[in-house]
Amino acid sequence: MTTSQSDAPWLTQEAYDRLSKELEHISGPGRQEIIERIEAARDEGDLKENGGYHAAREEQSKNEGRIAELKHLLETARVGEAAENDGAVHPGTVVTAVVAGDEMTFLFGNREIAADDESLEVYSERSPLGEAINGAKQGDKVSYTAPNGKDIKVEIKDVQPYSG
Numbered sequence: 001m002t003t004s005q006s007d008a009p010w011l012t013q014e015a016y017d018r019l020s021k022e023l024e025h026i027s028g029p030g031r032q033e034i035i036e037r038i039e040a041a042r043d044e045g046d047l048k049e050n051g052g053y054h055a056a057r058e059e060q061s062k063n064e065g066r067i068a069e070l071k072h073l074l075e076t077a078r079v080g081e082a083a084e085n086d087g088a089v090h091p092g093t094v095v096t097a098v099v100a101g102d103e104m105t106f107l108f109g110n111r112e113i114a115a116d117d118e119s120l121e122v123y124s125e126r127s128p129l130g131e132a133i134n135g136a137k138q139g140d141k142v143s144y145t146a147p148n149g150k151d152i153k154v155e156i157k158d159v160q161p162y163s164g
Helices: 013-027 029-042 051-076 128-133
Strands: 010-012 078-080 093-099 102-108 121-123 141-145 151-161
Touching: 010 013, 013 029, 013 051, 013 078, 029 051, 093 128, 128 141, 128 151
Parallel strands: 010 078, 102 121
Antiparallel strands: 093 102, 093 151, 141 151
């Protein structure tokens, strides 16, 4: 599967650099540490009842999954500067909107942009909401069809570049 430029996830240069460092660590020293824990636990004997061995194997599986995820993201991502402060919704902006009558504030783009800020919800530009608001400006009213078939109305109240 190829990713077109418009479908590619968007990352700030800062997020790209942070993820590259994470990949370097978890595919190098991090991977080796897990291998050493597995070997040490294996040396303890019976693997069926060896909790340390099973925990290390599970950690290895998660680590390998994260490596694959990061490799794919870094290979396909569009890297750019923080979104302009032009009042329009773009990846990398924090949007305040009234969605189905409820006001909410969220980061528009990729979860990895704000990895250190878990308090901020994130909506992908590929989500139904994301597709509806991408390019909308403050004051615009749009709607989208939710997965359950309902028409959801959205009013963009405020758009600011993400600065985290």
